[in-house]
Amino acid sequence: MLLSQSNVNRSFTSQPSRSMSQITNDVEELTDEELLKQVNDLKHQIRILTLENEIFERTMTRLDPTLLNGIQQALEFASKLRRSSSINISSFVKSQTSKVFFDSLTSPSRMLASPSRVSSKRAESSARIGGTVTFGTVPQINVLERSELVSIEMEILVTNLEKMRKKAAKQQALLKAQLEEIEVRVNDIQKANETFNQQVIVEGWDRIAQRIPAEIWIKYMNEWVKIADSKISKLRLRTSTLNTQYSKLKGQIKVKAELSESLRPVDFEKINIENNECLAIIENKLQQLAELKKMTGDANLTLTIHKKALMEQDIYLNQILDNVRNKQKQTQNLHKETEIIQVQAKSLEERLEGIKKLRMAYEVPDIMDYVCVKAEVTDLKRSVKLLQNRLHLLQIALSSHNKKLKINVFE
Numbered sequence: 001m002l003l004s005q006s007n008v009n010r011s012f013t014s015q016p017s018r019s020m021s022q023i024t025n026d027v028e029e030l031t032d033e034e035l036l037k038q039v040n041d042l043k044h045q046i047r048i049l050t051l052e053n054e055i056f057e058r059t060m061t062r063l064d065p066t067l068l069n070g071i072q073q074a075l076e077f078a079s080k081l082r083r084s085s086s087i088n089i090s091s092f093v094k095s096q097t098s099k100v101f102f103d104s105l106t107s108p109s110r111m112l113a114s115p116s117r118v119s120s121k122r123a124e125s126s127a128r129i130g131g132t133v134t135f136g137t138v139p140q141i142n143v144l145e146r147s148e149l150v151s152i153e154m155e156i157l158v159t160n161l162e163k164m165r166k167k168a169a170k171q172q173a174l175l176k177a178q179l180e181e182i183e184v185r186v187n188d189i190q191k192a193n194e195t196f197n198q199q200v201i202v203e204g205w206d207r208i209a210q211r212i213p214a215e216i217w218i219k220y221m222n223e224w225v226k227i228a229d230s231k232i233s234k235l236r237l238r239t240s241t242l243n244t245q246y247s248k249l250k251g252q253i254k255v256k257a258e259l260s261e262s263l264r265p266v267d268f269e270k271i272n273i274e275n276n277e278c279l280a281i282i283e284n285k286l287q288q289l290a291e292l293k294k295m296t297g298d299a300n301l302t303l304t305i306h307k308k309a310l311m312e313q314d315i316y317l318n319q320i321l322d323n324v325r326n327k328q329k330q331t332q333n334l335h336k337e338t339e340i341i342q343v344q345a346k347s348l349e350e351r352l353e354g355i356k357k358l359r360m361a362y363e364v365p366d367i368m369d370y371v372c373v374k375a376e377v378t379d380l381k382r383s384v385k386l387l388q389n390r391l392h393l394l395q396i397a398l399s400s401h402n403k404k405l406k407i408n409v410f411e
Contacts, residue, residue, distance in 0.1 A: 052146070055153050062156075196220065320408060327405050334398050341391050348384055355380075 030038070060068055204216035355377070 055149055058153055059149055192224070324405065324408065327401060331398065331401060331405075334394060334401075338391070338394060338398075341387065341394070345384075345387060345391070348380070348387070352380070352384075 057068070200212060200216055200220050204212050204220075206213055
């Protein structure tokens with residue numbers, strides 16, 4: 001991993017390094033909170049430097065991998081520098097760092113150029129380095145160049161990500177289609193297995209011969225081959241139709257592409273005019289639809305009102321019919337009672353006639369017999385009178401009910 005510019009400026013300097021005792025004294029003077037804050041800041045800086053180094057390494061690997069020559073040696077030297085701070089930094093920079101590396105760090109815009117362009121301008125860059133690079137210092141990379149490098153790497157990552165997404169979507173669609181095909185095959189195999197077991201093994205077993213006849217096997221296989229041929233023919237027809245549709249769609253896309261190439265501003269104006277006309281027609285139709293909805297609402301309201309009135313009339317009619325049925329039942333009961341009363345009256349009249357005949361046929365008895373017979377006769381007359389009065393009342397009630405029924409029917 002490459003060293004960033006800030007890390008290089010800190011490591012490759014000509015200032016005398018402090019001793020370990022001074023560093024320990026500075027650390028001892030800090031509080032716990034300040035020390036924790038400095039540790040977090042250092043972690044944040046290390047993370048930023050790591051990201052910068054990754055971007056620089058990717059950029060140089062993409063443009064010219066030869067620029068990475070000597071980086072491993074620089075890292076080894078940095079590790080040695082941690083152990084002993086008395087090593088001469090400038091001698092290592094002159095001996096190990098190539099001029100091409102300094103040229104790339106001096107101008108990142110040249111790093112962003114093509115490798116051929118970089119290789120063709122090495123002499124010019126080496127001459128420029130001789131005038132700009134001093135002892136104990138390294139080339140500077142400003143914030144704009146860093147942001148340019150980051151934006152370029154981000155664009156490359158986004159394009160690669162889009163490519164991988166498209167590739168993953170295609171692979172997913174292919175795998176999904178394969179899974180669906182496998183599920184269809186598994187279902188077909190299971191159905192074929194079930195039908196084979198049912199038709200050949202279970203139903204085709206001959207109990208007498210204790211075996212499956214060959215005719216059943218051959219018949220099943222012929223039917224299965226016929227079904228498979230029909231399905232294959234259907235799939236071929238479907239494939240041919242899909243191919244024709246695909247060819248038609250390709251032709252339509254080609255025609256549309258040709259038409260789009262030959263389009264002019266007049267065509268767009270024409271389409272805009274047609275769109276405006278269509279919008280006006282749509283608005284008119286929407287207005288008509290709103291009016292029709294209003295009319296429909298009014299008609300529905302009127303219909304509900306009439307339905308309510310009709311339901312009320314039906315209820316009233318049902319009540320009248322119930323009353324008529326009740327009256328008819330009462331009249332039938334009255335007719336039955338009148339018939340019974342008439343029968344009783346006839347029987348009483350017959351008894352009366354018999355009593356009269358007996359009275360005319362026999363002599364007058366003594367006084368006590370006469371008094372008893374007279375009392376019985378008066379009782380019978382009273383009962384007959386009561387029955388006649390009751391019959392008269394029933395007839396009056398029957399006539400009144402008949403009048404009421406006639407009035408209700410006419411209404």
